[in-house]
Amino acid sequence: MTLAPTDLAxxxxxxxxGPHYSVRAALALADxxxxxxxxxxxxxxxxxxxxxWADIAAATRTPAPPDDAxxxxxxxxxxxxxxxxxxxxxxxxVGGRPVGELLLEHTREALWTAGQIAAHAGRVRMA
Numbered sequence: 148m149t150l151a152p153t154d155l156a157x158x159x160x161x162x163x164x165g166p167h168y169s170v171r172a173a174l175a176l177a178d179x180x181x182x183x184x185x186x187x188x189x190x191x192x193x194x195x196x197x198x199x200w201a202d203i204a205a206a207t208r209t210p211a212p213p214d215d216a217x218x219x220x221x222x223x224x225x226x227x228x229x230x231x232x233x234x235x236x237x238x239x240x241v242g243g244r245p246v247g248e249l250l251l252e253h254t255r256e257a258l259w260t261a262g263q264i265a266a267h268a269g270r271v272r273m274a
Contacts, residue, residue, distance in 0.1 A: 152237060155250045156230035162257040163222040170222070173261040176268035184267045192260045193218045199253055200225060203246050207236040 150158075163170050170192070177185055197212050204211040209232070212224055229250060237247030 149237075150247060150251065152232040152234070153230055155232075155237075155247065155254070156226050158254045159222070159229055159250065159257070160226045162254045162261070163226070168258065168261060170218070170257055170261045170264065173264035173268060176265055178268075182267060185264050188260055188264050188267070189218055192257065193221060195256065196221050196225060196253070199249060200228065202241045203228075203236075203239075203249070206239045206241045206246065207232065209236065 161169065166172060174181075174185075174189075181189075196218075197214075197216075200212040203209070209228065212221055212228070216224060232246070237245060237250075239246050241249055
């Protein structure tokens, strides 16, 4: 399946910011200080976003992600970055795989992570 850059940007946005089944919606389920597992999931997703986009930037000669951005700002940046990619950029290969395929897989990963966050947010912590 070949998606246009704007379609990939919309999918990335929805995975991060959608009203249901998104990272933002899952984080909203965690009251107060998030448990360590949620913090680890957020940290891991942020690191993978940054690494993926650094590789994409190198392959496509587009701007790299901001080094100081947390998950929310990085996710907003990636939506803008994905929207301005061209079809040629999406065919570029990173690690032997097309950028478009990597972004679609990354969207799935964000949704999986949202599910994990939601599952951990719903658990009752015992003292």
